Amino acid sequence: MSLVVIIDDDRSVCGVLEQLIRQHGHTAVSAQSLADGLALVENRPADLVLLDVKLPDGSGLEQLHRISQSPAKPEVIIMTGHGDPDGAEFAIHNGAWDYIEKSASPKAMTLRLLRALEYRAGKQPAAAPAIDRRGIVGESQPLTHALDQLAHTMYSDAGVLITGDTGTGKELFARAVHRNSPRKDASFVVVDCAALPHHLVESMLFGHVKGAFTGADAPREGLVAQADGGTLFLDEIGEMPLSLQKAFLRVLESRCFRPIGSKEERRSNFRIVASTNRDLDEMVRKGRFRQDLLYRLRTFHLHLPALRQRRQDIPLLAEYHLQRLSRLYGGTPKEMSADFLEVLAGHDWPGNVRELVNTMDSALSAARDETVLYSCHLPPTLRTKVACRQITKPCARPAEATPFDAARPLPPLQAFRDKMIEMAETQYLNTLLKDSGGSMSNACTMAGISRSRLYELMKKHAITAR
Numbered sequence: 001m002s003l004v005v006i007i008d009d010d011r012s013v014c015g016v017l018e019q020l021i022r023q024h025g026h027t028a029v030s031a032q033s034l035a036d037g038l039a040l041v042e043n044r045p046a047d048l049v050l051l052d053v054k055l056p057d058g059s060g061l062e063q064l065h066r067i068s069q070s071p072a073k074p075e076v077i078i079m080t081g082h083g084d085p086d087g088a089e090f091a092i093h094n095g096a097w098d099y100i101e102k103s104a105s106p107k108a109m110t111l112r113l114l115r116a117l118e119y120r121a122g123k124q125p126a127a128a129p130a131i132d133r134r135g136i137v138g139e140s141q142p143l144t145h146a147l148d149q150l151a152h153t154m155y156s157d158a159g160v161l162i163t164g165d166t167g168t169g170k171e172l173f174a175r176a177v178h179r180n181s182p183r184k185d186a187s188f189v190v191v192d193c194a195a196l197p198h199h200l201v202e203s204m205l206f207g208h209v210k211g212a213f214t215g216a217d218a219p220r221e222g223l224v225a226q227a228d229g230g231t232l233f234l235d236e237i238g239e240m241p242l243s244l245q246k247a248f249l250r251v252l253e254s255r256c257f258r259p260i261g262s263k264e265e266r267r268s269n270f271r272i273v274a275s276t277n278r279d280l281d282e283m284v285r286k287g288r289f290r291q292d293l294l295y296r297l298r299t300f301h302l303h304l305p306a307l308r309q310r311r312q313d314i315p316l317l318a319e320y321h322l323q324r325l326s327r328l329y330g331g332t333p334k335e336m337s338a339d340f341l342e343v344l345a346g347h348d349w350p351g352n353v354r355e356l357v358n359t360m361d362s363a364l365s366a367a368r369d370e371t372v373l374y375s376c377h378l379p380p381t382l383r384t385k386v387a388c389r390q391i392t393k394p395c396a397r398p399a400e401a402t403p404f405d406a407a408r409p410l411p412p413l414q415a416f417r418d419k420m421i422e423m424a425e426t427q428y429l430n431t432l433l434k435d436s437g438g439s440m441s442n443a444c445t446m447a448g449i450s451r452s453r454l455y456e457l458m459k460k461h462a463i464t465a466r
Protein backbone atom coordinates (compact mmCIF):
# COMPACT_ATOMS: atom_id res chain seq x y z
CA MET A 1 0.00 0.00 0.00
CA SER A 2 1.40 3.38 -1.00
CA LEU A 3 0.87 6.84 0.43
CA VAL A 4 -0.23 9.55 -2.00
CA VAL A 5 -0.19 13.22 -0.97
CA ILE A 6 -2.45 15.57 -2.94
CA ILE A 7 -1.61 19.27 -2.81
CA ASP A 8 -4.46 21.21 -4.39
CA ASP A 9 -6.53 24.15 -3.15
CA ASP A 10 -9.69 22.75 -4.77
CA ARG A 11 -11.31 20.50 -2.17
CA SER A 12 -13.55 18.81 -4.73
CA VAL A 13 -10.53 17.79 -6.84
CA CYS A 14 -8.86 16.42 -3.68
CA GLY A 15 -12.01 14.48 -2.82
CA VAL A 16 -12.28 12.85 -6.25
CA LEU A 17 -8.60 11.93 -6.30
CA GLU A 18 -8.63 10.57 -2.76
CA GLN A 19 -11.53 8.32 -3.68
CA LEU A 20 -9.82 7.09 -6.86
CA ILE A 21 -6.64 6.30 -4.96
CA ARG A 22 -8.43 4.51 -2.12
CA GLN A 23 -10.38 2.39 -4.61
CA HIS A 24 -7.02 0.97 -5.67
CA GLY A 25 -6.02 0.09 -2.13
CA HIS A 26 -3.69 3.02 -1.42
CA THR A 27 -3.78 5.75 1.21
CA ALA A 28 -4.37 9.38 0.28
CA VAL A 29 -4.05 12.58 2.28
CA SER A 30 -4.49 16.10 0.98
CA ALA A 31 -3.42 19.65 1.73
CA GLN A 32 -4.95 22.83 0.33
CA SER A 33 -1.88 25.06 0.53
CA LEU A 34 1.77 24.75 -0.38
CA ALA A 35 2.88 25.28 3.23
CA ASP A 36 0.61 22.50 4.52
CA GLY A 37 1.63 20.23 1.64
CA LEU A 38 5.33 20.79 2.37
CA ALA A 39 4.73 20.00 6.04
CA LEU A 40 3.01 16.74 5.01
CA VAL A 41 5.75 15.54 2.64
CA GLU A 42 8.47 16.48 5.08
CA ASN A 43 6.87 14.46 7.86
CA ARG A 44 5.20 11.50 6.13
CA PRO A 45 6.80 8.86 3.89
CA ALA A 46 4.97 9.83 0.69
CA ASP A 47 5.40 7.63 -2.38
CA LEU A 48 3.67 9.96 -4.80
CA VAL A 49 2.76 13.64 -4.66
CA LEU A 50 0.08 15.11 -6.92
CA LEU A 51 1.00 18.76 -7.05
CA ASP A 52 -1.15 21.61 -8.31
CA VAL A 53 0.71 24.48 -10.03
CA LYS A 54 -1.32 27.46 -8.79
CA LEU A 55 -1.72 27.37 -5.03
CA PRO A 56 -2.89 30.21 -2.78
CA ASP A 57 0.56 30.65 -1.20
CA GLY A 58 2.82 30.08 -4.23
CA SER A 59 3.66 28.05 -7.29
CA GLY A 60 3.87 24.28 -6.99
CA LEU A 61 6.52 24.24 -9.74
CA GLU A 62 8.84 26.38 -7.64
CA GLN A 63 8.72 23.87 -4.80
CA LEU A 64 9.07 20.81 -7.05
CA HIS A 65 12.72 20.26 -6.18
CA ARG A 66 12.12 20.61 -2.43
CA ILE A 67 9.25 18.13 -2.58
CA SER A 68 11.09 15.55 -4.66
CA GLN A 69 14.11 15.87 -2.34
CA SER A 70 12.01 15.54 0.84
CA PRO A 71 12.99 12.57 3.08
CA ALA A 72 11.03 9.84 1.23
CA LYS A 73 12.05 11.24 -2.19
CA PRO A 74 8.54 10.75 -3.65
CA GLU A 75 7.63 10.73 -7.33
CA VAL A 76 5.78 13.92 -8.29
CA ILE A 77 2.99 14.39 -10.81
CA ILE A 78 2.23 18.00 -11.67
CA MET A 79 -1.44 18.87 -12.17
CA THR A 80 -2.87 21.97 -13.73
CA GLY A 81 -6.18 23.21 -14.96
CA HIS A 82 -4.70 25.01 -17.97
CA GLY A 83 -2.60 23.65 -20.84
CA ASP A 84 0.94 24.92 -20.24
CA PRO A 85 3.70 23.38 -22.39
CA ASP A 86 6.43 25.50 -20.76
CA GLY A 87 5.38 24.37 -17.32
CA ALA A 88 5.35 20.77 -18.58
CA GLU A 89 8.88 21.13 -19.89
CA PHE A 90 10.05 22.71 -16.62
CA ALA A 91 8.40 19.95 -14.60
CA ILE A 92 9.89 17.08 -16.59
CA HIS A 93 13.36 18.67 -16.70
CA ASN A 94 13.23 19.14 -12.96
CA GLY A 95 12.49 15.57 -12.11
CA ALA A 96 8.67 15.34 -12.13
CA TRP A 97 7.45 11.89 -13.04
CA ASP A 98 4.58 13.16 -15.17
CA TYR A 99 2.45 16.19 -15.98
CA ILE A 100 -1.32 15.87 -16.27
CA GLU A 101 -4.23 18.20 -16.83
CA LYS A 102 -7.03 18.13 -14.29
CA SER A 103 -9.50 17.90 -17.14
CA ALA A 104 -8.21 14.40 -18.03
CA SER A 105 -10.80 11.63 -17.62
CA PRO A 106 -10.73 9.71 -14.29
CA LYS A 107 -9.69 6.65 -16.30
CA ALA A 108 -6.71 8.41 -17.87
CA MET A 109 -5.72 9.89 -14.52
CA THR A 110 -5.95 6.56 -12.72
CA LEU A 111 -3.79 4.91 -15.35
CA ARG A 112 -1.04 7.46 -14.89
CA LEU A 113 -1.21 7.41 -11.11
CA LEU A 114 -0.98 3.63 -11.05
CA ARG A 115 1.91 3.68 -13.51
CA ALA A 116 3.84 6.02 -11.21
CA LEU A 117 3.07 3.87 -8.17
CA GLU A 118 4.09 0.72 -10.03
CA TYR A 119 7.42 2.33 -10.93
CA ARG A 120 7.86 3.44 -7.35
CA ALA A 121 7.14 -0.04 -6.01
CA GLY A 122 9.78 -1.56 -8.29
CA LYS A 123 12.40 0.99 -7.37
CA GLN A 124 15.32 -0.17 -5.24
CA PRO A 125 15.32 1.54 -1.85
CA ALA A 126 18.85 2.81 -2.42
CA ALA A 127 18.03 4.12 -5.89
CA ALA A 128 20.46 7.01 -5.91
CA PRO A 129 23.85 5.65 -6.98
CA ALA A 130 26.73 6.86 -4.89
CA ILE A 131 28.79 9.11 -7.12
CA ASP A 132 32.41 9.85 -6.44
CA ARG A 133 32.12 13.65 -6.60
CA ARG A 134 35.65 14.35 -5.40
CA GLY A 135 36.58 18.00 -5.95
CA ILE A 136 33.07 19.01 -7.09
CA VAL A 137 31.82 21.50 -4.54
CA GLY A 138 28.29 22.89 -4.24
CA GLU A 139 24.90 22.13 -2.76
CA SER A 140 22.69 24.37 -4.92
CA GLN A 141 19.79 22.95 -6.88
CA PRO A 142 21.38 23.57 -10.35
CA LEU A 143 24.59 21.80 -9.29
CA THR A 144 22.70 18.93 -7.66
CA HIS A 145 20.78 18.55 -10.90
CA ALA A 146 24.05 18.34 -12.88
CA LEU A 147 25.29 15.66 -10.44
CA ASP A 148 22.06 13.70 -10.97
CA GLN A 149 22.69 13.86 -14.72
CA LEU A 150 26.26 12.67 -14.10
CA ALA A 151 24.88 9.66 -12.20
CA HIS A 152 22.90 8.67 -15.31
CA THR A 153 26.13 8.26 -17.31
CA MET A 154 27.58 5.70 -14.87
CA TYR A 155 26.07 2.56 -16.33
CA SER A 156 26.56 3.35 -19.99
CA ASP A 157 29.40 3.60 -22.44
CA ALA A 158 27.68 6.16 -24.65
CA GLY A 159 28.98 9.63 -25.52
CA VAL A 160 28.62 12.51 -23.08
CA LEU A 161 28.47 16.17 -24.09
CA ILE A 162 29.18 18.71 -21.35
CA THR A 163 28.17 22.30 -22.03
CA GLY A 164 28.50 25.47 -20.00
CA ASP A 165 30.24 28.82 -19.98
CA THR A 166 33.97 29.08 -19.55
CA GLY A 167 35.22 28.05 -16.10
CA THR A 168 32.01 26.31 -14.98
CA GLY A 169 33.79 22.99 -14.39
CA LYS A 170 33.38 21.11 -17.68
CA GLU A 171 36.75 19.38 -17.44
CA LEU A 172 36.15 18.64 -13.76
CA PHE A 173 32.87 16.92 -14.67
CA ALA A 174 34.47 15.11 -17.63
CA ARG A 175 37.01 13.60 -15.23
CA ALA A 176 34.16 12.67 -12.88
CA VAL A 177 32.34 10.88 -15.74
CA HIS A 178 35.52 8.83 -16.28
CA ARG A 179 36.12 8.23 -12.56
CA ASN A 180 32.55 6.99 -12.12
CA SER A 181 32.68 4.59 -15.07
CA PRO A 182 33.99 1.02 -15.33
CA ARG A 183 36.90 2.54 -17.29
CA LYS A 184 38.20 4.42 -14.27
CA ASP A 185 41.45 2.44 -13.97
CA ALA A 186 42.46 3.14 -17.59
CA SER A 187 43.66 6.47 -19.04
CA PHE A 188 41.75 9.71 -19.30
CA VAL A 189 43.21 11.40 -22.37
CA VAL A 190 42.57 15.09 -23.07
CA VAL A 191 42.49 16.48 -26.59
CA ASP A 192 42.37 20.27 -26.59
CA CYS A 193 40.63 20.87 -29.92
CA ALA A 194 41.33 24.62 -29.75
CA ALA A 195 45.07 24.06 -29.55
CA LEU A 196 45.61 21.34 -32.14
CA PRO A 197 48.37 22.61 -34.48
CA HIS A 198 46.96 22.46 -37.99
CA HIS A 199 49.83 20.58 -39.61
CA LEU A 200 50.19 18.03 -36.78
CA VAL A 201 46.55 17.28 -36.03
CA GLU A 202 46.42 13.83 -37.59
CA SER A 203 49.75 12.74 -36.22
CA MET A 204 48.78 13.89 -32.70
CA LEU A 205 45.46 12.09 -32.80
CA PHE A 206 46.26 8.96 -34.77
CA GLY A 207 50.07 8.71 -34.43
CA HIS A 208 52.54 7.85 -37.20
CA VAL A 209 55.01 5.16 -38.18
CA LYS A 210 58.73 5.79 -38.43
CA GLY A 211 59.60 7.62 -41.67
CA ALA A 212 55.98 8.60 -42.41
CA PHE A 213 57.14 12.15 -43.16
CA THR A 214 60.27 14.24 -42.86
CA GLY A 215 61.19 14.44 -39.22
CA ALA A 216 59.28 11.27 -38.23
CA ASP A 217 62.44 9.63 -36.86
CA ALA A 218 60.57 7.37 -34.49
CA PRO A 219 57.05 5.93 -34.41
CA ARG A 220 54.59 7.89 -32.32
CA GLU A 221 51.47 6.68 -30.58
CA GLY A 222 48.55 9.09 -31.01
CA LEU A 223 46.05 10.22 -28.38
CA VAL A 224 43.31 7.94 -29.72
CA ALA A 225 45.53 4.87 -29.14
CA GLN A 226 46.48 6.13 -25.67
CA ALA A 227 42.80 6.23 -24.72
CA ASP A 228 42.34 2.50 -25.44
CA GLY A 229 40.27 1.04 -22.58
CA GLY A 230 39.72 4.51 -21.11
CA THR A 231 38.12 7.83 -21.99
CA LEU A 232 38.97 10.31 -24.73
CA PHE A 233 38.00 13.84 -23.70
CA LEU A 234 37.55 16.28 -26.58
CA ASP A 235 37.82 19.66 -24.90
CA GLU A 236 36.33 22.62 -26.83
CA ILE A 237 34.90 20.33 -29.50
CA GLY A 238 33.24 23.36 -31.15
CA GLU A 239 36.70 24.42 -32.35
CA MET A 240 37.34 21.18 -34.25
CA PRO A 241 37.74 21.94 -37.98
CA LEU A 242 35.03 20.49 -40.25
CA SER A 243 37.56 18.35 -42.13
CA LEU A 244 38.66 16.69 -38.90
CA GLN A 245 35.06 16.25 -37.74
CA LYS A 246 34.50 13.94 -40.69
CA ALA A 247 37.57 11.83 -39.95
CA PHE A 248 36.67 11.71 -36.32
CA LEU A 249 33.12 10.59 -36.93
CA ARG A 250 34.49 7.60 -38.81
CA VAL A 251 36.75 6.73 -35.88
CA LEU A 252 33.84 7.09 -33.47
CA GLU A 253 31.66 4.78 -35.52
CA SER A 254 34.23 2.06 -36.08
CA ARG A 255 36.66 2.66 -33.19
CA CYS A 256 39.34 2.06 -35.89
CA PHE A 257 42.02 4.47 -37.09
CA ARG A 258 45.11 4.38 -39.27
CA PRO A 259 48.37 5.94 -38.05
CA ILE A 260 50.02 8.13 -40.72
CA GLY A 261 52.16 6.04 -43.04
CA SER A 262 50.71 2.75 -41.80
CA LYS A 263 48.97 0.29 -44.06
CA GLU A 264 47.08 -1.27 -41.21
CA GLU A 265 44.15 -0.05 -39.23
CA ARG A 266 44.30 -0.19 -35.45
CA ARG A 267 41.51 -0.44 -32.94
CA SER A 268 41.02 1.63 -29.85
CA ASN A 269 38.18 0.96 -27.44
CA PHE A 270 37.55 4.37 -25.89
CA ARG A 271 34.57 6.23 -24.49
CA ILE A 272 34.02 9.71 -25.84
CA VAL A 273 33.30 12.72 -23.65
CA ALA A 274 33.27 16.20 -25.22
CA SER A 275 32.82 19.71 -23.91
CA THR A 276 32.06 23.11 -25.35
CA ASN A 277 30.88 26.58 -24.44
CA ARG A 278 29.45 26.99 -27.95
CA ASP A 279 25.89 26.41 -29.10
CA LEU A 280 26.47 23.33 -31.26
CA ASP A 281 22.86 23.27 -32.54
CA GLU A 282 23.34 26.79 -33.84
CA MET A 283 26.66 25.74 -35.41
CA VAL A 284 24.88 22.81 -37.09
CA ARG A 285 22.29 25.23 -38.51
CA LYS A 286 25.09 27.40 -39.89
CA GLY A 287 26.87 24.39 -41.40
CA ARG A 288 29.87 24.68 -39.07
CA PHE A 289 29.33 21.47 -37.15
CA ARG A 290 28.26 18.05 -38.37
CA GLN A 291 24.86 16.99 -37.17
CA ASP A 292 25.75 13.29 -37.29
CA LEU A 293 28.76 13.92 -35.06
CA LEU A 294 26.62 15.93 -32.63
CA TYR A 295 24.14 13.04 -32.35
CA ARG A 296 26.97 10.65 -31.57
CA LEU A 297 28.42 12.92 -28.90
CA ARG A 298 25.20 13.90 -27.19
CA THR A 299 23.70 10.64 -25.98
CA PHE A 300 24.03 12.19 -22.54
CA HIS A 301 24.01 15.94 -22.06
CA LEU A 302 25.24 17.66 -18.90
CA HIS A 303 24.77 21.40 -18.76
CA LEU A 304 26.70 23.23 -16.07
CA PRO A 305 25.19 26.38 -14.56
CA ALA A 306 27.02 29.70 -14.46
CA LEU A 307 28.24 30.63 -10.98
CA ARG A 308 25.83 33.59 -10.78
CA GLN A 309 22.99 31.07 -11.17
CA ARG A 310 24.13 29.21 -8.06
CA ARG A 311 25.27 31.97 -5.76
CA GLN A 312 24.63 29.92 -2.65
CA ASP A 313 27.68 27.82 -3.63
CA ILE A 314 30.07 30.81 -3.65
CA PRO A 315 31.09 30.63 0.05
CA LEU A 316 31.47 26.84 -0.13
CA LEU A 317 33.65 27.06 -3.23
CA ALA A 318 35.69 29.90 -1.73
CA GLU A 319 36.27 27.91 1.45
CA TYR A 320 37.18 24.74 -0.44
CA HIS A 321 39.72 26.48 -2.66
CA LEU A 322 41.08 28.54 0.26
CA GLN A 323 41.86 25.33 2.14
CA ARG A 324 43.24 23.65 -0.97
CA LEU A 325 45.52 26.56 -1.87
CA SER A 326 46.64 26.99 1.74
CA ARG A 327 47.71 23.34 1.84
CA LEU A 328 49.51 23.82 -1.47
CA TYR A 329 51.42 26.94 -0.43
CA GLY A 330 51.83 26.16 3.27
CA GLY A 331 52.01 29.23 5.53
CA THR A 332 49.54 30.58 8.07
CA PRO A 333 46.04 29.03 7.94
CA LYS A 334 43.47 31.66 7.00
CA GLU A 335 39.80 32.26 7.33
CA MET A 336 37.42 34.59 5.52
CA SER A 337 35.79 37.59 7.18
CA ALA A 338 32.15 38.43 6.59
CA ASP A 339 33.01 41.52 4.52
CA PHE A 340 35.25 39.43 2.27
CA LEU A 341 32.38 37.00 1.67
CA GLU A 342 30.01 39.87 1.06
CA VAL A 343 32.12 41.16 -1.83
CA LEU A 344 32.40 37.64 -3.28
CA ALA A 345 28.61 37.29 -3.07
CA GLY A 346 28.07 40.62 -4.84
CA HIS A 347 30.16 39.85 -7.92
CA ASP A 348 28.71 38.35 -11.11
CA TRP A 349 31.67 36.04 -11.89
CA PRO A 350 31.72 36.12 -15.71
CA GLY A 351 34.74 33.77 -15.55
CA ASN A 352 32.76 31.49 -13.20
CA VAL A 353 34.55 29.14 -10.78
CA ARG A 354 37.92 29.60 -12.49
CA GLU A 355 37.70 33.36 -11.81
CA LEU A 356 36.80 32.62 -8.19
CA VAL A 357 39.76 30.23 -7.84
CA ASN A 358 42.14 32.85 -9.27
CA THR A 359 40.64 35.49 -6.97
CA MET A 360 41.22 33.30 -3.92
CA ASP A 361 44.77 32.70 -5.06
CA SER A 362 45.50 36.40 -5.37
CA ALA A 363 43.77 37.22 -2.05
CA LEU A 364 45.89 34.59 -0.30
CA SER A 365 49.07 36.08 -1.59
CA ALA A 366 47.91 39.64 -0.79
CA ALA A 367 47.20 38.63 2.82
CA ARG A 368 50.67 37.09 3.32
CA ASP A 369 50.92 36.18 7.02
CA GLU A 370 47.61 37.66 8.14
CA THR A 371 45.17 35.09 9.44
CA VAL A 372 41.92 36.66 8.26
CA LEU A 373 41.05 37.58 4.67
CA TYR A 374 39.30 40.95 4.42
CA SER A 375 37.84 42.65 1.35
CA CYS A 376 41.00 44.78 1.12
CA HIS A 377 42.85 41.61 0.06
CA LEU A 378 40.65 41.27 -3.02
CA PRO A 379 41.73 42.71 -6.37
CA PRO A 380 40.67 46.40 -6.56
CA THR A 381 38.97 45.89 -9.95
CA LEU A 382 36.63 43.33 -8.44
CA ARG A 383 35.85 45.48 -5.39
CA THR A 384 35.15 48.46 -7.61
CA LYS A 385 32.75 46.48 -9.78
CA VAL A 386 30.83 45.21 -6.77
CA ALA A 387 30.73 48.70 -5.20
CA CYS A 388 29.40 50.24 -8.44
CA ARG A 389 26.70 47.60 -8.71
CA GLN A 390 25.62 48.18 -5.14
CA ILE A 391 25.44 51.94 -5.58
CA THR A 392 23.08 51.62 -8.53
CA LYS A 393 20.95 49.04 -6.71
CA PRO A 394 18.18 50.06 -4.33
CA CYS A 395 19.40 49.94 -0.74
CA ALA A 396 19.00 47.07 1.63
CA ARG A 397 15.64 45.70 2.51
CA PRO A 398 13.42 48.01 4.55
CA ALA A 399 13.01 47.21 8.22
CA GLU A 400 10.58 44.34 8.40
CA ALA A 401 7.30 44.66 10.14
CA THR A 402 6.09 41.77 12.21
CA PRO A 403 3.86 39.41 10.25
CA PHE A 404 0.94 40.44 12.45
CA ASP A 405 1.05 44.06 11.32
CA ALA A 406 -1.52 44.83 8.68
CA ALA A 407 -2.15 41.15 8.13
CA ARG A 408 -5.90 40.69 8.30
CA PRO A 409 -7.24 38.08 8.09
CA LEU A 410 -4.47 36.34 10.02
CA PRO A 411 -2.00 34.35 7.90
CA PRO A 412 -2.06 30.53 8.19
CA LEU A 413 -0.13 29.33 11.25
CA GLN A 414 2.59 27.64 9.18
CA ALA A 415 3.27 30.80 7.13
CA PHE A 416 3.33 32.89 10.30
CA ARG A 417 5.71 30.47 12.02
CA ASP A 418 8.06 30.44 9.00
CA LYS A 419 8.12 34.22 8.93
CA MET A 420 8.87 34.51 12.65
CA ILE A 421 11.71 31.98 12.36
CA GLU A 422 13.14 33.90 9.42
CA MET A 423 13.09 37.16 11.39
CA ALA A 424 14.59 35.57 14.48
CA GLU A 425 17.40 33.95 12.49
CA THR A 426 18.20 37.23 10.73
CA GLN A 427 18.38 39.10 14.02
CA TYR A 428 20.50 36.38 15.62
CA LEU A 429 22.97 36.25 12.73
CA ASN A 430 23.40 40.02 12.63
CA THR A 431 24.21 40.09 16.33
CA LEU A 432 26.42 37.02 16.04
CA LEU A 433 28.53 38.58 13.28
CA LYS A 434 28.86 41.79 15.22
CA ASP A 435 29.87 40.06 18.44
CA SER A 436 32.33 37.72 16.74
CA GLY A 437 34.34 40.66 15.41
CA GLY A 438 34.17 39.49 11.78
CA SER A 439 35.82 36.10 12.53
CA MET A 440 33.85 33.23 11.04
CA SER A 441 35.59 30.75 13.36
CA ASN A 442 34.46 32.68 16.43
CA ALA A 443 30.97 32.98 15.00
CA CYS A 444 30.73 29.21 14.43
CA THR A 445 31.98 28.46 17.95
CA MET A 446 29.59 30.95 19.52
CA ALA A 447 26.61 29.66 17.55
CA GLY A 448 27.59 26.00 17.82
CA ILE A 449 27.10 25.40 14.10
CA SER A 450 29.38 24.35 11.27
CA ARG A 451 30.96 26.83 8.91
CA SER A 452 28.97 25.60 5.91
CA ARG A 453 25.71 25.91 7.89
CA LEU A 454 26.66 29.48 8.83
CA TYR A 455 27.38 30.41 5.20
CA GLU A 456 24.13 28.80 4.16
CA LEU A 457 22.16 30.83 6.71
CA MET A 458 23.94 34.08 5.77
CA LYS A 459 23.12 33.46 2.15
CA LYS A 460 19.52 32.52 2.92
CA HIS A 461 18.92 35.77 4.80
CA ALA A 462 21.10 37.97 2.55
CA ILE A 463 22.98 39.09 5.65
CA THR A 464 25.10 42.15 5.18
CA ALA A 465 28.39 42.10 7.01
CA ARG A 466 29.56 44.99 9.07
Ligand SMILES: Nc1ncnc2c1ncn2[C@@H]1O[C@H](COP(=O)(O)OP(=O)(O)OP(=O)(O)O)[C@@H](O)[C@H]1O
Residues within 6 Å of the ligand: 135, 136, 137, 138, 164, 165, 166, 167, 168, 169, 170, 171, 172, 173, 277, 317, 320, 353, 354, 357
Ligand atom coordinates in the same frame (compact mmCIF):
# COMPACT_ATOMS: atom_id res chain seq x y z
N1 LIG B 1 31.92 22.59 -8.72
C1 LIG B 1 33.21 22.89 -8.56
N2 LIG B 1 33.80 22.65 -7.39
C2 LIG B 1 35.09 22.95 -7.16
N3 LIG B 1 35.90 23.50 -8.08
C3 LIG B 1 35.36 23.75 -9.29
C4 LIG B 1 34.00 23.46 -9.59
N4 LIG B 1 33.78 23.80 -10.88
C5 LIG B 1 34.92 24.29 -11.36
N5 LIG B 1 35.89 24.26 -10.42
C6 LIG B 1 37.28 24.72 -10.55
O1 LIG B 1 37.26 25.79 -11.48
C7 LIG B 1 38.38 25.72 -12.35
C8 LIG B 1 37.92 25.63 -13.80
O2 LIG B 1 37.27 24.39 -14.00
P1 LIG B 1 37.31 23.64 -15.41
O3 LIG B 1 38.66 23.77 -16.05
O4 LIG B 1 36.78 22.26 -15.21
O5 LIG B 1 36.29 24.53 -16.22
P2 LIG B 1 35.90 24.47 -17.77
O6 LIG B 1 34.42 24.70 -17.83
O7 LIG B 1 36.42 23.21 -18.37
O8 LIG B 1 36.66 25.73 -18.35
P3 LIG B 1 36.94 26.13 -19.89
O9 LIG B 1 35.63 26.21 -20.59
O10 LIG B 1 37.56 27.48 -19.81
O11 LIG B 1 37.83 25.06 -20.43
C9 LIG B 1 39.18 24.51 -11.91
O12 LIG B 1 40.18 24.95 -11.00
C10 LIG B 1 38.16 23.65 -11.18
O13 LIG B 1 38.75 22.82 -10.21
